[in-house]
Amino acid sequence: MIVEEIGTDRLQKIVNLYQVSAQFLAYVLLAQVWDEKFSNPNYSILPITQAALKAFLSLSTADSSTYNFVNLIEALGDTLAESKTPLFVEEFNTLRKQYQEEPALKTAVLFLEEMKRELMGAVAADEIESFCVQGEDKLCEIFKHIGFAAKYTLATIKTIELIKPRHATPRFRHNLVVLNQLTAAIGVLDDVLETTEYTDNNSVILMRDEETVSPSLNLSPFILDENALSGQQNSKLFFFTSYENKQINFTLIDNLKDTLNITRDNYPLVSELFDGFINKFKV
Secondary structure, X not given: XXXXXXXXXXXXXXXXXXHHHHHHHHHHHHHHHHHHHHHOOOOOOOHHHHHHHHHHHOOOXXXXXXXXXXXXXHHHHHHHHHOOOOOOOOOXXXXXXXXXXXXXXXXXXXXXXXXXXXXXXXXOOOOXXXXXXXXXXXXXXXXXXXXXXXXXXXXXXXXXXXXXXXXXOOXXXXXXXXXXXXXXXXXXXXXXXXXXXXXXXXXEEEEOOOOOOOOEEEOOOOEEEHXXXXXXXXOOEEEEEEEEOOEEEEEEOOOOOOEEEEOOOOOHHHHHHHHHHHHHHOO
């Protein structure tokens, strides 16, 4: 799974895989809750969910690296369950039940959260091998429960063209990059998909069927493709990490180190989109 020799680099990669997976799952739920709230302004957000969102959006960039995204997943899941909202990723219902009822899954999460904190300091040399072995075991336990993610297709939609010959049914040509591996963060092949439906351009979306964009779930601006925004080929994915002083901060998924900082000056449409999210939830 991890090619590095036993050491802190190996442990860091184990923790990064866990962090990226948890963050991705949290943003899938967050995107759906936002869609529900946009479609129905009276959609009820539980106080526990509202509090979790406020705490998450109050994080500094430094604090975001050790944030426990499972807390956000649970809080968002509470609101979706309370409202009996059909989930875009249906398997979340089972995952939610497993986390509540299966000690091994919760233990795996708690261990890897502890490893995140350990890596903030100096890990003792006589503990590193044990931490790596246990970390990989716990990561396997988690992946055993979230393997359903492989059923879905993650893609960047760059531009959308209307194809409408005379007397013909309109079709939409989506210029996209299919992202087969989230943790690689970089897609390398631009592709084209023509359908009778359309989705949002300059967006990272989750698709149930790679042959159609309907249904799909837009994950932006929580996950952004810098290359789509700048008009470049291929793909380069970033996670939202913090919102400070009217600046939206993102981290490259590939290494969780490189950053992208967005303001109204460089990418105004992203700023407007994020402001819309903030205003909708009043956080």
